[in-house]
Amino acid sequence: MTAKKKTFEDSLVRLKEISDLLETNEVGLDESIKLYEEGVKLAKECYKTLSEAELKIEKMKSELENNIE
Amino acid sequence: MDLFVGEEKNIYSVSQITGSIKRLLESSFGGIKIVGEISNFKPHFSGHWYFTLKDADAQISCTMWKSNNTRVRFTPEDGMRVVVSGNITVYPPRGNYQIDVKTINLDGVGELQAAFERLKRRLAEEGLFDEALKKAIPKLPKKIGVVTAIDSAAFRDMISVAKRRYPLVRLVVASSRVQGDGAAEEIVQNINLLDKRGDLDVIIIGRGGGSLEDLWAFNEEIVARAIYAANTPIISGVGHEIDFTIADFVADLRAPTPTAAMELATPDKEKILTWLDDFLISSSNNINSIISNLKDTVFELINSYGFKSYDYILNNFKQDLDNYIFRIENNLDKKIKKEKNEVELQRNILEAFNVDKILQRGFALVIQNNKVITRAKKYNKNEKTKIKFYDKEIEI
Numbered sequence: 009m010t011a012k013k014k015t016f017e018d019s020l021v022r023l024k025e026i027s028d029l030l031e032t033n034e035v036g037l038d039e040s041i042k043l044y045e046e047g048v049k050l051a052k053e054c055y056k057t058l059s060e061a062e063l064k065i066e067k068m069k070s071e072l073e074n075n076i077e
Numbered sequence: 078m079d080l081f082v083g084e085e086k087n088i089y090s091v092s093q094i095t096g097s098i099k100r101l102l103e104s105s106f107g108g109i110k111i112v113g114e115i116s117n118f119k120p121h122f123s124g125h126w127y128f129t130l131k132d133a134d135a136q137i138s139c140t141m142w143k144s145n146n147t148r149v150r151f152t153p154e155d156g157m158r159v160v161v162s163g164n165i166t167v168y169p170p171r172g173n174y175q176i177d178v179k180t181i182n183l184d185g186v187g188e189l190q191a192a193f194e195r196l197k198r199r200l201a202e203e204g205l206f207d208e209a210l211k212k213a214i215p216k217l218p219k220k221i222g223v224v225t226a227i228d229s230a231a232f233r234d235m236i237s238v239a240k241r242r243y244p245l246v247r248l249v250v251a252s253s254r255v256q257g258d259g260a261a262e263e264i265v266q267n268i269n270l271l272d273k274r275g276d277l278d279v280i281i282i283g284r285g286g287g288s289l290e291d292l293w294a295f296n297e298e299i300v301a302r303a304i305y306a307a308n309t310p311i312i313s314g315v316g317h318e319i320d321f322t323i324a325d326f327v328a329d330l331r332a333p334t335p336t337a338a339m340e341l342a343t344p345d346k347e348k349i350l351t352w353l354d355d356f357l358i359s360s361s362n363n364i365n366s367i368i369s370n371l372k373d374t375v376f377e378l379i380n381s382y383g384f385k386s387y388d389y390i391l392n393n394f395k396q397d398l399d400n401y402i403f404r405i406e407n408n409l410d411k412k413i414k415k416e417k418n419e420v421e422l423q424r425n426i427l428e429a430f431n432v433d434k435i436l437q438r439g440f441a442l443v444i445q446n447n448k449v450i451t452r453a454k455k456y457n458k459n460e461k462t463k464i465k466f467y468d469k470e471i472e473i
Contacts, residue, residue: 015219016217016245017217017219020217020349023353023356026360027356027359027360030359030360030363030364031359031363033363033366033367033370037367037368037371040363040364040367041364044360044363044364047356047360048357048360048361051353051356051357054349054353055350055353057245058244058245058346058349058350058353059350061243061244062244063236063239063240063244063246063247063248064247064248065236065247065248065249065250066248066249066250067227067249067250067252068222068249068250068251068252068267068270068271
């Protein structure tokens with residue numbers, strides 16, 4: 009189950025892999041179709057994640073900063 | 078006598094005259110500024126600095142206590158032209174006067190430039206700028222550390238770049254003063270702070286444009302060493318395109334501005350989205366071509382000689398079978414015909430030799446042992462003999 013929870017970055021890397029595999033046409037039909045399905049699913053997820061992302065900013069507190077204030 | 082008495086009154090002890098000079102000098106020359114060249118610079122292990130300030134015709138001793146010199150933003154070297162500020166003090170045990178230096182600054186932009194060049198050369202020789210040591214900047218960062226002033230325009234610009242290009246990223250900002258006293262120390266502390274987290278993909282250190290003095294913190298040795306020591310890749314983005322700082326040389330990647338630094342640290346969202354579009358199209362094309370290639374292969378196989386030969390073989394067998402049947406039929410026919418002819422022949426013969434007809438005409442058959450005796454020599458007179466007439470058979 010943990011393997012299913014891929015980060016965006018992992019997904020992109022996987023997509024690149026799938027893209028190359030389908031491009032070179034070295035896997036069988038069943039495998040190709042599986043890869044294709046996986047790829048389309050991942051691509052859609054990535055698309056959604058990226059389109060809906062909102063920048064998060066975290067402030068790091070340093071002792072020095074506190075002293076100055 | 079008066080003369081002597083008078084003379085007696087004008088005599089000072091060494092301590093008295095030194096004390097007078099001390100009061101006079103120290104009250105007359107407080108808060109002065111002096112420009113000169115450093116020579117004989119000696120940092121004492123106690124942290125205090127001792128040096129001489131000189132020009133072509135004169136020199137003066139200087140001391141700078143640790144409490145003051147920790148705020149100095151460069152490392153003094155012999156030959157540097159500086160402006161010092163402080164007070165004249167007299168040191169009675171030695172009978173000399175000196176300047177108690179409160180601040181020391183390089184004299185003008187030329188000197189800052191010279192100090193910059195000297196430090197740059199020194200650090201380059203030490204190997205801090207080696208290209209081979211530069212760390213790669215990750216293409217898809219999850220977290221980016223930022224060392225800059227949090228309320229600066231530069232930081233706001235960095236935020237908008239990050240939002241536009243790659244909003245998936247998380248910015249971790251360690252706010253820092255980026256100019257003035259103590260800025261370098263703060264920058265160093267924040268670099269260390271962010272580096273120690275260990276979860277940042279890259280750290281950007283930066284500030285907007287300004288004068289050489291404004292940017293000076295990024296030319297300080299402690300900042301250079303902190304960048305060099307960090308395990309996290311560091312991008313520097315200081316000032317404008319034309320500004321080069323020591324930090325730029327040590328950093329793993331130099332960006333011309335803080336905004337450019339954020340651009341270098343983040344992938345472009347639009348490009349990724351386009352790539353995803355391309356992926357969907359090309360992978361769909363690929364899968365279609367895989368399927369149609371396989372269809373072609375199946376078609377070719379079906380039409381191959383191997384598959385066709387099945388038909389040939391079958392047809393051959395059929396033909397053979399027909400042949401056999403044909404031959405069997407043929408032979409059978411012939412035999413039947415031959416038999417028919419034979420029968421016909423026999424029938425004719427029999428017809429010709431019809432015994433009854435002969436008997437009718439008056440002939441008779443002599444029969445012994447159920448055989449017709451056709452010759453006299455075959456007749457046995459001791460045997461029972463039957464004579465067959467047309468109408469009747471008799472025994473004799």
